[in-house]
Each structure stands twice: as structure tokens, then as C-alpha cells.
Amino acid sequence: MALILSYYKNIPFLDSFMKNKIDENELQYTGSELKGKTIGIIGFGSVGKKVAEFCRVFDMNVLVYARNPVVQSDDFVKMTDFDTLVGSSDIVSVHVSLNQQTKQLINKDVFKKMKNTALFVNTARGGIVNERDLIDALKNKDISGACLDVFESEPLPIESELRNLRNVILTPHTAGLPDGLKFHKKRYDFFVNNIKRVENGEEPESKLNQL
Incomplete structure (x- = not known):
């Protein structure tokens, strides 16, 4: 939730703006509220459920995909299939473990199905995502941005293109x-x-x- 709020309220940019002592009359600021946005939660274990609870407070819509659903849809959380989730969500957040079934689960084909305004969030494991495909999707504007706490190779290589993309927020595997x-x-x-x-x-x- 901290990453999502930082992205939509543009906090890294605003922090840099203030610390660089730029004339506030020159501020070209864009931001967005979470109310009414749809978040798609992939994986519905303890972490996914907690994220859904937080989203309720922000008046968001919640879609959930889980391989083995243990809960039924209610008035707030809607269980759905994978393709519907990635195609309908404003935010796609990953909360599954890394195994043979989830390795590179998020790849080029998945990014193509997302809205070009979508935010992708991964605080689970880097290997769940094909990082090259993610970088291409960000550069080609197939999706709007990404918030990443985990990477295919950790620590994230200094030369990684992710470090230079303005539509990405990075943290060093500290979300937990x-x-x-x-x-x-x-x-x-x-x-x-x-x-x-x-x-x-x-x-x-x-x-x-x-x-």
C-alpha cells in the first residue's frame, strides 16, 4: 500500500522537488486518488487478504485470482479468472510464492492484456516476473508504471534499466x-x-x- 500510494501521489518526485529547492510555482504535479480504482490481487494467502482489507478502507474495488480459492466472492472481494483480473484491473499486485507453476507467470503476454494505464506491483518474488518483458512493457507504455521490491537477481544489478525508468518505484526487498x-x-x-x-x-x- 505504501508503494501504491507513493506512485499515485507522486511522492518520490515531490520529495525530490522540495529538496532541490525548486520554485513551487514551477510545479507540474499530477496525482490520483485510490477511491474507485480496481486492484487485482494475484494470490489470496495471508498477505493478499491483508492487502484486500486495506483496499476496503480506500473504497477500492477488489478482484482476486487464486489457483485454489478458499473463499467465495462477497460484496467486496470478487473472485475471478486470471485473464479477467489482469485485463480489468487498474492495479495488479502479486502475492504468490515462487514455484514451478508461478515462475515467470507475469510475462509479455500478460502485460499485453493489462490496461495501458495499469500499475504493476510485485512485493512477492522476482522470479514470478519475466523482468525483460516488464522493462519492455514499461518502455513501450503497454502499462503505466511499476512498483517493485523484488527482482530476478538480487541485489538489483547497478546496470539494470529499471534504475533509469521514471515510471518505476524501487525498494531493496524491504517490504517485509x-x-x-x-x-x-x-x-x-x-x-x-x-x-x-x-x-x-x-x-x-x-x-x-x-x-
Whole structure:
């Protein structure tokens, strides 16, 4: 949500404008509200669901695609197929894990189906996207812009064209670290607690294989 707001309110540009002490009468500013926009959420696990909750607050429309839907559509979240989602959304946000089924799921064909005004957001894993196709789509204006926290190669190579595109906001894989070292401590405490539970013959708090 921070990336989406930064893009539509043009915050990186405005920050640079103010710090460069440019005459404010020269400001050529464009921005947009989120109300009424349609976001397409690919993947509806815990993160995708949380994003949908935030979007409700901003009076947005929410479309969701999930390989194995665990919820039915309601008055707010509408489950749909993949092509309908990418073709109908103003914002496409990826929230799936990287595996053989999702590797380069987002490619040239997908970008061609998106609106040319669409914003693409990836805070999941870089390998889900064909980065060359993304760069071409941005340069050819097949889509309006992108907000990226993850990349095919990390750290992002210095020579990457993404660094020079004005319609892109980049962050260094930090979306999941909102509280720095404290967040790491919380994560490690979770691991240690699960190990202790197994040692004591108890079920772990969470497990990958539920069978």
C-alpha cells in the first residue's frame, strides 16, 4: 500500500522537488486518488487478504485470482479468472510464492492484456516476473508504471534499466521488514518456540504439510 500510494501521489518526485529547492510555482504535479480504482490481487494467502482489507478502507474495488480459492466472492472481494483480473484491473499486485507453476507467470503476454494505464506491483518474488518483458512493457507504455521490491537477481544489478525508468518505484526487498531488528527477533522467537513445541510432543504453530 505504501508503494501504491507513493506512485499515485507522486511522492518520490515531490520529495525530490522540495529538496532541490525548486520554485513551487514551477510545479507540474499530477496525482490520483485510490477511491474507485480496481486492484487485482494475484494470490489470496495471508498477505493478499491483508492487502484486500486495506483496499476496503480506500473504497477500492477488489478482484482476486487464486489457483485454489478458499473463499467465495462477497460484496467486496470478487473472485475471478486470471485473464479477467489482469485485463480489468487498474492495479495488479502479486502475492504468490515462487514455484514451478508461478515462475515467470507475469510475462509479455500478460502485460499485453493489462490496461495501458495499469500499475504493476510485485512485493512477492522476482522470479514470478519475466523482468525483460516488464522493462519492455514499461518502455513501450503497454502499462503505466511499476512498483517493485523484488527482482530476478538480487541485489538489483547497478546496470539494470529499471534504475533509469521514471515510471518505476524501487525498494531493496524491504517490504517485509517494517520494524528492522525487532521484526527479525519476532521471527526468530517464532522459530525457537516451534522447535520447543515439537520437542515437547506438541503441534507446531504452523506447518507446511497439513496432511
